[in-house]
Amino acid sequence: MKNMTATLALGAALLALGACNNNRNANGMDNAQTTEAQKAAGDKTVAAGLAANGKFLAAAKAAGLDQTLAGPGPYTVIVADDSGFDALPPGTYDNWLKPENRAQLTGVMTNVILPGTVLADDISKAIDNGKGKAVLATMGGGTLTATKDGDKIVLTSADGKKATITKADDKFTNGVVHHVDSVLM
């Protein structure tokens, strides 16, 4: 009987160890992701969450970034609404979609994608800590400057173009989307 108890205990211990191992990733590091947080992120990727016929997604596809936005990420994506694209000088958007202008489009698109998940609250805290402004690194190698206009967060590109976050914190499995009213270029 004693032997049987010991065997069961050993088996339970092994199972527990196995469970621990499952919580480690391929690089041998602890996977500290919590289940609640995973649920909060939903079950859709950024690519799936963007408007299928929207101009931003079409531009992302033209730049070859659709797989990126469907990949593991995570990224913070500043998405201009279609009205923002419509406000661009005539022909700008259509020119971006031409294959010969892909490099230019790529530069625009990668400068509205930030590394990691940056929620509006995180930007707000960084602005407060930075005495009124926060500099955010982009995947294109540039920066955006965040400031506050009342309760709203305003993003300014290196070229001085401004966009106000109109809808913040759209959460997805591989990042977060902030919607803005104009295109940062």
Add this chain to the structure above:
Amino acid sequence: MTKLFLAAGVAALAIAVPAAAGPGGQGGSRGGGGKADRAQVDRGGARATARFDRQSARPDRQILRSDRQTSRADRQTSRADRQTLRAERPIRAERVARAQNRQIDRQAIRADRQTMRADRQAIRAGRIDNRSARIDNRASRNLQNGTVFAGDSGWGQAKGRGFIEGCPPGLYMKNNGCLPPGQAKKLIGSVLPAAIVSSSMPIALSSLYPDTANSYYRYNDGYMYRVDRGSNLVNALLPLLGGGYLPGQYLPSNYMSSYVPSAYSSFYPNNQSQCTRYANGVIYYVDCRSGLIENFMPLYDNGYGVGQMLPSSYGYYNLPQQYRDLYYNSADTGYWYAPGAIYQYDQRTSLITSVAALLSPGMSIGQRLPTGYNAYNVPLGYRDTYYDTPDNWYRYSNGNIYQVNPATQLVTALVASALT
């Protein structure tokens, strides 16, 4: 010997003269005789003395004469020597003449060499002309027949081994109907060759270059062709290879002062043996001395992206460790990492079909927190575990979560991988 005897004689006389003259003079003056006697004696003594003096001076003159003769002989000797030397001068002149002759010979040889070099250059130029003509002929045959090397009668097979289906291996691998490199550009404004008409875009890229009512797209030799349906002429050509300069070309001198942006300088170090330069979104590896491009690395942010062709030197797997479980090569698809992105490419054509992931310049332990990371950016699933405190911040970069010291702003540890 004569000189010796003369000298001995002179010496004997010199000794005898004082001995004879001294007592006489003294005795005369001290003897005390009459005035006349004394005068006679004096006159007689003086004459004798003068005669004796003349006699004794005679050998001196002989000595002087002998000396003069000796020096004359010496002068004659030296004159003879000078004449001898003078006689030797023609030999030196001969030498000079010989040296001049040699110089003339060398000049002649040099002239010959220059002539030979010019001949060789002419022959080489002829070869290049012939080669160009051959390439033009081949291209024109390509245009007419669609393919040249395919078929039993192709010169490739006739010429010998190493050809695949009648096509040189290098061209065969391009799978472009054996169109030689560089000929593609000549096709703008012309009818698309039959070989290219059937060379459709890679499936992965066809969605990016959809055919329309007015035009359609074809791929060949690293270029994407847009063809007008009405005229059936090529009206646009998109080079799918990043950058405008290729290995083997010279980087324009104004780009030699265009250094790699600081964000990429650790990836592409510049040193004495290998110069790295940056132009139009492309990093060039340049031979520091000659300015010749040895390799290039297009960057994603400006000029490198979907639809472009990976350079042939990118034939190995180089993904960062933390991404290898997510993106691994298969028979159809390959992945390539370059600063800024992980690219997915078509194994057959080497064309980039997608950007699998965007990567930032990254963080490393001990490094200062890069600009733009003051905002908390840890993925949602990890926020319960890694949240900012007065002692530690946590920041995400390229699949990893790093710990940062808020006071020093230094990255202190890598605490988790967020790629699962």
